[in-house]
Amino acid sequence: MMILRSSPPSPFGRKVKIAAAVLNLADRITVLDTDTMKPDEAFLAQNALGKIPTLVLENGETLFDSRVIVEYLDALAGGGRIVPSGWRRFEALRLQALADGIMDAAILRMYEIRWRSEERREPRWVDHQQGKIDRALRLAEERHSAPAAAIDIGTIALACALGYLDLRFEGRWRERHPRLVAFLDDFERRVPAFAATRVKG
Numbered sequence: 001m002m003i004l005r006s007s008p009p010s011p012f013g014r015k016v017k018i019a020a021a022v023l024n025l026a027d028r029i030t031v032l033d034t035d036t037m038k039p040d041e042a043f044l045a046q047n048a049l050g051k052i053p054t055l056v057l058e059n060g061e062t063l064f065d066s067r068v069i070v071e072y073l074d075a076l077a078g079g080g081r082i083v084p085s086g087w088r089r090f091e092a093l094r095l096q097a098l099a100d101g102i103m104d105a106a107i108l109r110m111y112e113i114r115w116r117s118e119e120r121r122e123p124r125w126v127d128h129q130q131g132k133i134d135r136a137l138r139l140a141e142e143r144h145s146a147p148a149a150a151i152d153i154g155t156i157a158l159a160c161a162l163g164y165l166d167l168r169f170e171g172r173w174r175e176r177h178p179r180l181v182a183f184l185d186d187f188e189r190r191v192p193a194f195a196a197t198r199v200k201g
Ligand SMILES: N[C@@H](CCC(=O)N[C@@H](CS)C(=O)NCC(=O)O)C(=O)O
Pocket: 009, 010, 011, 012, 013, 036, 049, 050, 051, 052, 053, 065, 066, 067, 100, 107
């Protein structure tokens, strides 16, 4: 069995869980809940960065980050399943990078609240991160919101980014991005693992 160190709300962990389900590999992975704020020694030995998701292989090797893990799972499933080849590979990886960027900025906003007392928070920093989220959502609404032709690593990552905004920011993105709402509804219908990995606030 492979071990996935993750936690239920992690959008990057969710990306790996959905990828594993789509590739029919979920039953080869045990998920071990990991608290990155109180990392245990074994976890820090597995990933010096102390970040989730981290995948521990059967031979003891560890893989991180989520992008490397999904590439590995795709290869394990025969290759070219959720990471396409040719130009489509770069389109999918670019969409994944955009969605990961939304998640990074949203997580930094959360950490500002989690790690800093109210009087030490920096509104300009929060606005700087929110600007990234707003621009990326606008681009995704314009260019990447058609119902996914294929379920690949780009559309899986986009669904996870939107799901994280639902979880942490009360789904405020929905008001201005009707095409992304339709994209996510369609994704959820086609990928049961999306609903199966949803956590409530
Ligand atoms: N680029 C990484 C980002 C992973 C990430 O930011 N994980 C967060 C939780 S969702 C984390 O581990 N944070 C703990 C920390 O930064 O110390 C990936 O794709 O896996």
